[in-house]
Structures are given as C-alpha cells and as structure tokens.
Amino acid sequence: MARAGLTTERLVEAGAELADEVGFEQVTVSALARRFGVKVASLYSHLKSSHDLKTRIALFALEELAGRVADALAGRAGKDALAAFADAYRDYAHEHPGRYDATRLRLDPETAARSAGVRHAQMTRAILRGYDLAEPDQTHAVRMLGSVFHGYVSLEMAGSFAHTAVDTEESWSWVVDSLDALLRNRAVPGTTSGTGAPERESRPAG
Template structure:
C-alpha cells in the first residue's frame, strides 16, 4: 500500500534537498525513507532503486539549472551572455552543492538525450555563435567552457582558493575576461 501523500515528485524534491544537506553521494533510499518516516519498501512504488532515485535527482538538477540559465541569457549576447551563463553555474553550485553534484551524474545515452542537458549544450552553442565559432572549433569551445565552469566551482567549493590572494571572485571575473578574449581570437587551423 502506498503511503498517502508520498509521490515521485515529493521524493525527488526531498532527495534533492537531502543532497544539498548531506551530499549527493550520501543520498540513498534508506536516508530518504528516514526523512519521510516510512519503510524503504514504501519508496519502491515511486522509484525503482537507488540508481533510479539518483537519476531522477540528476534530471531535476539539470532542469533547474537549464531554466535558470535560459532566464539569465534572455536578451544577452557575446560577453554578457558568457558572463551570465557562467554566473548561473557558479551560483547554482554554491547554493545547491548536492544538486550541482547530481547534475554531473553520468546518464545513459537515452536518458541524457531526453534530459535538460541538451538545453545546456544548445545554450552554450548559442553563446558561441557570437564568437563566430563553428564545427569542431565550436565543440572544442563548449568543452573548454564546461571544463572551466566545473573546474573553478569544484576547486572553490573544496576551498582551493582560500589561502591566496586575490580572492576567488576577482579571479572568476578576470578569467571570464580571458575566456571572452580567447573566444574572440580563437586560433583558426
């Protein structure tokens, strides 16, 4: 029998909140069942297993991040779009560390193709059109931006910039200037 009020949406939302509190790697059906004061078996009417729960949290995080990025990009182009997009990633990672980690979960190809991850790539490519990049160079640039955003926020979250000057926000702004310049002067084969 399904406990009244327990839905997939409620479980995923609670799982995402739990990820922010204790870390995405620590979210399990057992932890979630404790939060709802139910037996683990009660969850299996809504999620198949731990992997399914983690996947649903990842999909939610990708959707939230894509929605924020789309709102931030509206009406922007070039450097302004790059800075807005980057800021969304950094802010989301800081506000929702567990959900941000969930967004990095490797999804199977079919799930990935149906996820908001596709929107992320489309938005990055839209930003890069302002830099006149196409084909393989556009793909290289998407990978560069993703590596920079994720690398910086991961190092910052782990305290990697806490012991030196200038402060991380100053480096972030300066490095976005460098990325903008690099994208404008992208080396042509």
C-alpha cells in the same frame, strides 16, 4: 493510518533538498523514508532502486539549472551572455551544492540524451553565436567553456583554492574576461562581430 501522499516527484524533490543538506553521496532511500516518516519499503513503489533515485535527482537538477541559465541568458548577447551563463552556473552550485553534485552523476548515454544536458550544450552554442566561430572551432569552444566552468566550480567547492589568499570572486572575473578575449581572438576574420577588431580586453580592477 493516514497516508503520507508519496509520489515520485515529491520524493525526488525532497531528495534534492536532502542532497543540499547532507551531500549527494549521502542521499539514501533510507534517509529519504525517514524524512517522510514512512518505512523504507514504501518508497520502492515509487522508485525502482537507489540508483534510480539518484538518477532522477540528477535529471531534476539538470532541468532546474537549465531553466536558470535560460533565464539568465534572455536578452543578452556577446560577453554579457557569457558572463551571465557563467554566473548562473556558479551561483547554482553555491546555492545548491548537493544538486550540483548530482548533475555530475554519470548517466548512461540513453538517459543523457533525453536529459536537459543537451539544452546546456545548445545554450552554450547560442552564446558562441556572438563570437563568429566556424566549425569545428565552435565545438572546441563549447567543450572548453564547459570544462572551465565545471572545473572551476568543482575545484572551488572542493576547497582547492582555499590555500591561496587571492579572492576567488576576482579570479572568476578574470577567467570570464580571459575567455571572452580568447573567443574574440578565435573569431573568423572578416565578419562584423560587433566590437570589430580584436582588442586587448580591459583588466579587472585588481
């Protein structure tokens, strides 16, 4: 009987695809075995458990997303960087809803510390270099940015914005503009932060 050539990596990758197709919740060892045309028990040589599979998918997605964000951020600073970060994040969620859900899996602290999650936090801090924030404001801002981006994407994907006619794209721009203005207002006074004194930001077209 020909071998299927299973490896942990291939299983995780296929699991990520499966998540995008049927939802992360519905990713199951059985479904994955079916997809490879092998018996369920065969997967347990490569995976410790169902939870292990989900954790690996989450780590994979975090890594992939971090890569995208890093690419988007390259060579940008200030508001440009902020918008690029935001869009990379949101685009990934739209393109890979299952993997995005996977990144929201609760990891135990041990695993979280080794994950690409720390890169996300570092990149967020890097963006804030364009805004001259002192500690602890910088940490507050990191948390706020993470909250807004994650919250917006989650609610949008959950359909929470669907009942109102206003374009979600427009709201997204408005939010990013607002965050930029907010961070500029929070900047330490007296430093040269590029654009100089905080001004009223331009309103989006609508």
